[in-house]
Amino acid sequence: MSNQTIRNMTMAQAVIAFLKNQYIERDGIEQLFFAGCFGIFGHGNIGGIGQALQQMPEFRYYQARNEQAMVHAAMAFAKVKNRLQAFACTSSIGPGATNMVTGAATATINRLPVLLLPGDIFARRNVAPVLQQLESEHSQDVSVNDCFRPVSRYWDRIMRPEQLLTSLPEAMRVLTSPVETGAVTLALPQDVQATAYAYPEAFFSKRVWHMPRNRPDRRALELATAKIRASRQPLIVAGGGVIYSEATELLQRFVERTGIAVGETMAGKGSLRYDHPLNLGAIGATGTFAANRIARDADLVIGIGTRYSDFTTASKTAFQHPEVQFININVAEFDAAKHHALSLVGDARATLEELLLSLDGCHVDESYRSQAEQLHNAWDAEVERIYAIRHTPLPSQGELIGAVNELGDPGAIMVCAAGSLPGDLHKLWRARHPKNYHMEYGYSCMGYEIAGGLGAKMAAPDRDVYVMVGDGSYLMMNSEIVTSIQENYKLIIVLLDNQGFKSIGSLSRSLGQDGFGTRYAYPHSGILPGDSAGTDVRALPVNLAANARSLGAHVIECKAYEDFVAALKAVQTTDRTSVIYIQNDRYEGVPGYESWWDVPIAEVSEMPQVQAARSEWEIMRTSERYFL
Numbered sequence: 001m002s003n004q005t006i007r008n009m010t011m012a013q014a015v016i017a018f019l020k021n022q023y024i025e026r027d028g029i030e031q032l033f034f035a036g037c038f039g040i041f042g043h044g045n046i047g048g049i050g051q052a053l054q055q056m057p058e059f060r061y062y063q064a065r066n067e068q069a070m071v072h073a074a075m076a077f078a079k080v081k082n083r084l085q086a087f088a089c090t091s092s093i094g095p096g097a098t099n100m101v102t103g104a105a106t107a108t109i110n111r112l113p114v115l116l117l118p119g120d121i122f123a124r125r126n127v128a129p130v131l132q133q134l135e136s137e138h139s140q141d142v143s144v145n146d147c148f149r150p151v152s153r154y155w156d157r158i159m160r161p162e163q164l165l166t167s168l169p170e171a172m173r174v175l176t177s178p179v180e181t182g183a184v185t186l187a188l189p190q191d192v193q194a195t196a197y198a199y200p201e202a203f204f205s206k207r208v209w210h211m212p213r214n215r216p217d218r219r220a221l222e223l224a225t226a227k228i229r230a231s232r233q234p235l236i237v238a239g240g241g242v243i244y245s246e247a248t249e250l251l252q253r254f255v256e257r258t259g260i261a262v263g264e265t266m267a268g269k270g271s272l273r274y275d276h277p278l279n280l281g282a283i284g285a286t287g288t289f290a291a292n293r294i295a296r297d298a299d300l301v302i303g304i305g306t307r308y309s310d311f312t313t314a315s316k317t318a319f320q321h322p323e324v325q326f327i328n329i330n331v332a333e334f335d336a337a338k339h340h341a342l343s344l345v346g347d348a349r350a351t352l353e354e355l356l357l358s359l360d361g362c363h364v365d366e367s368y369r370s371q372a373e374q375l376h377n378a379w380d381a382e383v384e385r386i387y388a389i390r391h392t393p394l395p396s397q398g399e400l401i402g403a404v405n406e407l408g409d410p411g412a413i414m415v416c417a418a419g420s421l422p423g424d425l426h427k428l429w430r431a432r433h434p435k436n437y438h439m440e441y442g443y444s445c446m447g448y449e450i451a452g453g454l455g456a457k458m459a460a461p462d463r464d465v466y467v468m469v470g471d472g473s474y475l476m477m478n479s480e481i482v483t484s485i486q487e488n489y490k491l492i493i494v495l496l497d498n499q500g501f502k503s504i505g506s507l508s509r510s511l512g513q514d515g516f517g518t519r520y521a522y523p524h525s526g527i528l529p530g531d532s533a534g535t536d537v538r539a540l541p542v543n544l545a546a547n548a549r550s551l552g553a554h555v556i557e558c559k560a561y562e563d564f565v566a567a568l569k570a571v572q573t574t575d576r577t578s579v580i581y582i583q584n585d586r587y588e589g590v591p592g593y594e595s596w597w598d599v600p601i602a603e604v605s606e607m608p609q610v611q612a613a614r615s616e617w618e619i620m621r622t623s624e625r626y627f628l
C-alpha cells in the first residue's frame with residue numbers, strides 16, 4: 001500500500017464515495033448504478049452514513065417515513081429499471097434496522113437489487129448495552145441485524161474500516177448479477193461508521209459492472225430444439241425474466257414464427273401485449289381458462305424466466321399431460337432445473353435468439369394454433385363481460401379494474417401487491433406494454449403498494465402511476481404518500497374499501513370458516529362477526545378518505561361507478577398525489593377458472609362446513625404432481 005495515494009475518511013464516507021462511482025453496462029449502454037439513498041436517521045447512523053450523505057449531496061438522499069416502506073420503494077424502482085439501477089437504504093440500529101427485514105425478504109424473493117445499510121451496535125463494546133441493543137448471554141457477537149442473514153443474498157458486518165475494501169466489491173457483484181441479485185445487507189456498527197481510515201484512492205475510481213447475456217450450452221440447445229420440434233401441444237410460461245432481460249420483442253417474434261401460445265405469470269404479465277392472438281393471459285391459480293386449458297394438456301412447457309411459484313403451477317396441478325416435459329430458460333441454474341427440466345441456463349433474450357435460429361421452419365399444427373386463438377378470443381369476451389358488470393348498490397371490483405384499465409393512460413404503470421386485487425388484476429388487466437402491470441407477488445406483501453408506487457414513479461417520472469390498494473393494505477402502510485408529496489412524485493392511488501379482507505374472507509369461506517377475523521367491524525358479545533352475521537354488524541368509525549387528506553393528498557370520494565369514472569378523469573389534472581376512494585362489494589368476485597390453490601384445511605374439526613371442505617380438498621390434492 002506504501003506507494004498508493006490514500007484518502008483519509010470515515011468508513012461511512014468511504015461507503016458513499018465508493019457507491020457513487022459504481023456503473024453498470026448491458027448491451028453497451030452504461031449508466032450509474034445507484035440513484036441515491038433512502039434513509040431514516042437515528043443514533044445508529046446519524047454521525048456515520050448521515051454525515052457522509054450530508055457531505056456528498058451529489059449522492060442524493062431521500063427521506064422516508066418508514067424503513068420497510070423505503071425498501072419497497074427501492075425495489076420497485078429497481079423493478080421498473082430492469083434491475084439496472086438501484087437504491088441504497090440506511091437505517092439506525094434496532095427497530096429501524098429490523099423494520100427493513102420484511103423489505104429485504106420482499107426484495108430477495110422477487111430477485112430485485114437493494115443495498116441495505118443498517119446501523120449496528122458498537123464494535124468496541126465498552127458502552128454496551130447501547131440503546132436498542134439485543135443482549136445475549138452466550139455471545140457478544142450477536143445483534144438484531146443477524147435477522148437479515150436468511151433474507152439477504154449477501155450479508156456482512158463491517159467490524160473494521162478496511163473490511164470495506166473486500167466487502168463492497170462483493171456487494172456489487174451480487175447486486176449486479178441477474179442470477180444472485182436481491183437484498184444485500186452490510187451491517188455497519190455505529191462506532192466503526194465514524195472511524196477514519198487511510199483508504200487507497202483507487203478504491204474510489206469509476207467501476208463499470210458488466211451485466212452479461214449468457215448463452216446456454218450448445219448441446220442443451222440441440223436437445224431443446226429436438227424436443228420443441230417433436231412437441232404437439234407446447235406452451236410457453238413467460239415469467240419476470242422475460243421482462244428484465246428485455247426479451248419481449250423477441251418473444252413476440254418467437255411466438256409468431258412457431259405458433260406456440262403463451263401463459264403469463266404474475267411477474268411475467270406484459271411479456272406479450274394482451275391483444276396478441278397467441279397470448280392466453282394469466283396462468284395458474286389466478287389464471288384464465290384459456291391458459292389453464294392449454295396448460296392442462298400441454299406435452300411440453302417452455303418456462304422462460306419463471307421460478308414456478310405455486311400460483312403459477314396451481315400447486316402442481318396445472319400440468320396434467322401424463323408425459324409432460326419441461327424446458328426452462330433461466331439465468332439461474334436453480335430455476336432452470338425445476339420440474340426435472342432440460343435446462344437452458346442463460347439470458348432469456350440471448351437464448352431465444354439461439355432458439356429462433358435452430359427452430360427455423362418449426363411451426364405447431366394449425367389446429368393447435370386455431371384452438372389457442374379461439375381461447376384467446378373467448379377469454380377477451382369474458383373480460384369484457386366482467387368490465388361491464390354494473391353491480392349495485394356497491395360496484396364490483398372487476399368493473400372498477402376495467403375503468404382504471406380503459407380510462408388510464410395506456411403508457412401508465414399500475415402497481416399492486418396483496419389482497420383480492422392481484423388475482424383479479426392478473427386475470428383482468430389488459431397489459432399494453434412490459435411495465436404496465438407491476439405486481440409484487442413473490443412476497444405479496446401488504447403495504448408494498450403505495451411505497452412501491454413511489455419507487456415506480458421515481459424510476460419512470462414521465463409515466464402515470466396508478467396504485468391499486470385495498471383498505472387493509474392501505475391501513476398497514478400509507479406513509480409514503482407524504483414522501484410522494486415532499487418529492488413531488490404524483491401518484492394516482494385507487495383505494496378500494498370493502499371493510500376488511502375480501503381475499504382472505506373468501507378463502508376462509510372456501511375452508512368452511514365463515515370469514516372469521518376478516519371483517520372490519522366491532523365485536524358482538526366479545527366475538528368478531530363472520531360473514532353469517534350479514535349486515536347485522538357495527539362498522540368501525542374509520543374514514544380512510546380523511547386519513548389520506550390529512551397526509552396531504554388530493555382526495556376524491558366516490559359512491560357509484562359513474563363517480564369513479566369522473567374521478568379517473570379529474571385526477572389527470574390534479575397537481576399532486578391523488579386518492580380516489582370508493583367502497584366496493586365484499587362478495588361480488590371474479591371467479592376462478594379451472595384452477596386450484598393448495599391451502600391446508602383442518603384434518604379434524606367440530607365444524608361440519610370445515611369437514612366438508614376438507615373432503616373436497618382431499619380430492620383436489622390427488623391431482624398434485626411430482627415431475628420426476
Ligand SMILES: Cc1ncc(C[n+]2csc(CCOP(=O)(O)OP(=O)(O)O)c2C)c(N)n1
Nearest residue numbers: 419420444446470471472473500501502503
Ligand atoms: C404483510 C402481510 N400480512 C398478511 C398478509 C395476508 N393477507 C393477504 S391479503 C390480506 C387482506 C388484504 O386486505 P385488503 O388490502 O383490504 O384487500 P382485500 O382482500 O380486501 O381485497 C391479508 C391479511 C399479507 N399478504 N401481507
Ligand SMILES: [Mg+2]
Nearest residue numbers: 470471472500
Ligand atoms: Mg379490503
